[in-house]
Amino acid sequence: MKVSAPGSIMITGEHAVVYGHPAIVAAIEQRIEIEVSPLPQRWLEIVSEIAEPATVDLDRIAVEGPYRFVLAAAARFAGRLSSGARLEIRSEIDPTLGLGSSAAVTVAALGAFARLSGAPTEGLHTDALAIVRQIQGRGSGADLAASLRGGMNAYRLGADMLTGAPPETARAWIDRLPLPPALGLRYAGYKTPTAEVLARIAGAMAGREAEFAALYDRMGACAAAAIAAAQAQDWTAFGAALTRYQGQMIKLGVSDGTLSRIIADAETTPGLLAAKISGSGLGDCVLALGARPEGFTPVAVAEEGLVIDD
Secondary structure, eight states: OEEEEEEEEEEEOTTGGGGTOOEEEEEEEEEEEEEEEEESSSEEEEEESSSOOEEEETTSOOOOSTTHHHHHHHHHHGGGOSSEEEEEEEEOSOGGGTSSHHHHHHHHHHHHHHHHHTOOSTTHHHHHHHHHHHHHSOOOOHHHHHHHHOSEEEEEOOGGGSSSSOOTTOOOEEEEEOOOSOEEEEEEEEEOOHHHHHHHHHHHHTTOHHHHHHHHHHHHHHHHHHHHHHHTTOHHHHHHHHHHHHHHHHHHTOOOHHHHHHHHHHTTSTTEEEEEEESSSSEEEEEEEESOOTTOEEEOBOSOOOEEEO
């Protein structure tokens, strides 16, 4: 069996999405593939290029180490597995760029273990969100939605999914949108870990909660406008909404000097519809919509999400 899932990029809605505001996320045509072979013993053999091979007893799984997302997925289905498996993991995603590699491997692993155990693959987004929060402490799950569904999607957490482990019956709102015009990405050359960015924002928010809540409301309104424009395929309005969102990211304090220079240079490109941060900010990537500025790499949207080939 071969299972694969695509990486992803945030189009808009960063930060505000974790407070229940809408966002847009797109799957990208860079995938993680897991080739699965059955083993008679009740253990997992995991092989990949990112770490040394590992052998794990299915009945004593410790969710730790470089394969922790895969192991957490295995733990959710271990009781329903009649035997073990060898997993060979291959990735087209550069993990240093923050293109949803953790989400993609989580989704692919869940798909593999669900199929091995005979369980349905519906509801895997909720399982995946529980795993990400178990390991990272928090997360919106937007990247997981893109890896599962493919394409470009409007996304919003349910009120019962904002913090902690989501209820098993909880479902996020995921709505497929028309494919956008050409997209490009440019890496800033460095990345501040998302947890560190969030910690900085939390520090700035102390004593200014109402001010930040109003800012997140404005960010949510921008994202909602972008969703409406995408649904109407009004890409000029879509770009304008993304540009307004970038203005809110500046006010949030996550657009540093390097990102601002990249965006300013990109905005001199004829035919550009928008340029903004993609992701948590303070480094990572800048997204361009429309004409591709110099130094940006074209990005193809993956129309297929999770694929299981028996």
